[in-house]
Amino acid sequence: MGAGKLPVLRVGEWVRFDGDEHQVVALAGTSVRLRSRGGVAQVVLLAFLLAAADFELLDEQQAVPAVEPLGLLETLPHEVLERARRWERHLVEVVTGRAPEAPEGAGPRPGYDPAASTLKDRDAAKAVELSAAGQPTSARTVTRMRLRYAEQGLWGLVDQRYTRGSDPVGRADERLVTAIRAELDAQTHASTGTRGRLMRRVRTALDAEHGPGVVPIPGRSAFYELVGVLAGGRHSFGAATTRRSLANRPVAPFTPTFATRPGELVQIDSTPLDVMVLLDSGVPGRPELTMVVDVATRTIAAAVLRPAGTKAVDAALLLARTLVPEPMRPGWSAALRMSASWLPHTRLLDIDARLETAAAKPVIVPETIVIDHGRVFVSEVFTRACDRLGISVQPARKGTPTDKPLVERQFSSIASLFCQHVAGYTGGNVTRRGDRITDEPLWSLPELQDLLDEWIVAGWQHRPHDGLRDPHAPRRAFSQNDAYAAMVAVSGYLPLTLSRTDYLELLPVHWRHVNEYGITIDHRTYDDDALPHGERSTVAEQGGRWEVHYDPYDLSHVYVRTPAGWITAAWTHLPMVSAPFADFTWRHARRMAAARGLPDDNETEVARVLDELLTRAGNGPPNKATARVAARTRAARRRVLPEAQVIDLPTPAPAPGAGPAPVEPFGLFDVDAEAERWL
Structure with missing residues (x-):
């Protein structure tokens, strides 16, 4: 001591x-x-x-005892620590007069009695003793070791050559180290290169700043070794995506994202799914997954697959899906019903009758939603939908995926727990992809959506999650449904139902004048007898234009808000087209018309090309671009919407005194198109 x-x-x-x-x-x-x-x-x-x-x-006469660094002592070599302990035994005898190993009751040895000698005398005696034992030592050395022992304890007796920290860069020139670190920082967002490229850039930077040859550059092996020390943890010569991800990590310490009740905080994002699907035209492609994750319970509140190119209306309707129960599907096991799960089905059924035939997945009513800066989520359609549903939008910081880590991690979980077991799995990148993925049988997009929905209900919601633990029983991990059952008993449940009008409110909007011939949108004309032809709207900020909502996946009708209610207007050339079509289908038809020398702003000519495009798609398109457009149109047309959101607008009653309802005329008979159908 x-x-x-x-x-x-x-x-x-x-x-x-x-x-x-x-x-x-x-x-x-x-x-x-x-x-x-x-x-x-x-x-x-x-x-x-x-x-x-x-x-x-502040009393200088009271000495504070040294607390030995036990962790550092354990890192020393055994012989170094034993040498320090031998010194400790000698110094204890110098200070107290008795060696630690002396028998109980034994007196001090000659020359070490504190009553008959001073500390200086005992230091000298110990020096003579150690020198005689083959360890040449001076009295000054014994005094120095005794003072260090009084200040630092056993750690002060350790050979200082073993306690010095080593500089990781050794004796390298500080200017060289600074230049290497600057070049490593510059490679964060650059394409991955080699150490040889880094060496050339460092040499160029040093010559430009200090003059040619002023700062010496070590040999290639020594330079590579120095770079290995400075680039530790940066992933400077590995995958660029990993390097950028590491650079985006928040500066510690940081507060993790958490919530204490269902729906308090949810996160939404989109990513390409690591599975090839077979689109309707027979062309394989990777779908895009848009997902909503509840932070409190880790529940996947909604997950929707779309052909590449998710739209704002998809994200808006995805929010609507979180508010309705997941219906049981034909072929699903009865064990997947909510009534057969740990969820408090009986108590919730008294509040929300829709849960009677629901699957075992909670209904999440979001309060705050975290989004990134993708144009789908910052669009007016999505933000207006959140405002309509009373959801607060919280944008994440740009380039900071750690602001919504749960949904990012959930994508990885879906890839490892679901995608890799599905036919058509592509792997996370091209280095993990098989060479004949498209040759094996592939699922269609609706089939894969059904599989994903069933896996969420049957697998994910019942799987223990390491992030869901009871503070009073930390060794037990709860499943998503277990966490919801515990939290909803405290926070309560308030269902939020959507009417058909609410569905229309979620659709994108255009502001248009209602002319005598109807409404024109992107060279398409919509008309209905109930429209206020030639009248100006009461919205002064829009200059008399009317609010027109449309479904980008079905442009056959638009919906106009009037003081009397919603009016459905049909496309005037709809009888010429054999099937509903999307906005990207219309744009592709206009490009095809222009390529044939036809005017792409002529509604009739584009309608003919559009009908030809949709008719031929089923028998084999002439090129992949046409196939993808047609397939995306069919896939989007079959999206699964909650029952409460299905549009079934009543037909306006005829005005009093008006004659019978007008007869819908047949489309023009196209000889060429009819012949191609028979062929």
């Missing part, structure tokens, strides 16, 4: 506390009365005083 007495807090002692010096004037139980040099008195608890960061006992 080090020399000196244990420090004691007594009345009259001076201490440093709360940025000032105080004198202890009284001690009463666990309370201490202090008086500062300015005369200000206060009473503090002893435990609070001793735990203060700036507490210090």
Whole structure:
């Protein structure tokens, strides 16, 4: 043990506390009365005083004992630690007069009795003893080791050659180290190169800043070794995606994302799914997965697959799907019903009758949703849908995926737990992809959507999650449904149902004049007898234009808001087209018309090309571009919407005195198109 007495807090002692010096004037139980040099008195608890960061006992006569760094001692070589312990035994005898291994009751050896000798005499005696034993030592060395032992304990006796920290860059020139670090920082967002390229760039930068040859460059092996030290943890010569991801990590310490009730915080994002599907035209492609994840329960509230190119309306309708129960599908096991799960089905059924035939997946009503800066989520359609549903939108910081880590991690979980077991799995990147993926049988997009929905209900929601633990039973991991059952009992459940009008509100909007011939949108004309032809709207900010909503996956009709309610207007050339079509289908038809020398702003000519495009798609398209457009049109047309969201607008009643309802005319007979159908 080090020399000196244990420090004691007594009345009259001076201490440093709360940025000032105080004198202890009284001690009463666990309370201490202090008086500062300015005369200000206060009473503090002893435990609070001793735990203060700036507490210090100012009595110089009381020596504070050294606390040995046990962790550092364990890292020393065995022979170095044993040498320090031998010194400790010798110094204990010098200070106390008795060696630690001396028998109990034995007196001091000659020359070491504290009553008959001074410390200086005992230091000299110990030096003579060690020199005679083959360890040449001077009295000055013994005194120095004794003082170090009093200050640092056993750690002060360790050979200092083994306690010095080594500089990771060795004796490298500081200018060289600075240049290498600058070039490594510059490679964060650049394409991955080799160490040879880095060496050339460092040499060029040093010559430009300090002059040619002023800063010496070590040989290739030494340079590569130095780069290996400086590039540790950067992934500078590996995958560029990993390097950028590491650079986007938040600066520690940071607060993890958490929520205490279902729907308090949800995260949404889109990513290409690692599975090839067979589109309707027979062309394989990777779908895009858009997913909503509840932070509190880790529940996948909604997940929708779309052909590449998710639209804002998809994200808006995805929010609507989170508000309705997941219906049981034909062929699903009865064990997947909510009534057969741990969810409080009976209690919830009294509040929401829709849960009677629902699957075992919670209904999440979002309060706040975290989005990235993708144009789908920052669009007016999506933000307006969130506002309509009473959801607060919280944008993540740009280039910071850690602001929504749960949904990012969920994508990885779906890839490992679901995608790799599905036919057509492509792997996370091209280096993990098989060479004949498209030759094996592939699922269609609707079939894969059904499989994903069933896996979420049957697998994910019942799988224990390491992030869901009870603080009173931390060893047990709860499933998503278990966490929801526990939280909903405390937070409660308030269902939010959507009407057909709410569905229309979620659709994208155009502001258009209603002319005598109807409404024109992207060279398409829509008309209905109930439209206010030639009238101006009451919305002064829009210059008399009317609010027109449309479904980008079905442009056959638009919906106009009027003071009397919603009016459905049909496309005037709809009888010429054999099937519903999407906005991207219309754009492709216009490009095809222009390529044939036809005017792409002529509605009739584009309608003929559009009908030809949709008719031929089923029998084999002439090129892949046409196939993808037609396949995306069919896939989008079959999207699964909640039952409460199906549009079934009533036909406007005829005005009093009006004659019979107008007869819908047949389309023009196209001889060429009809012949091609028969062929």
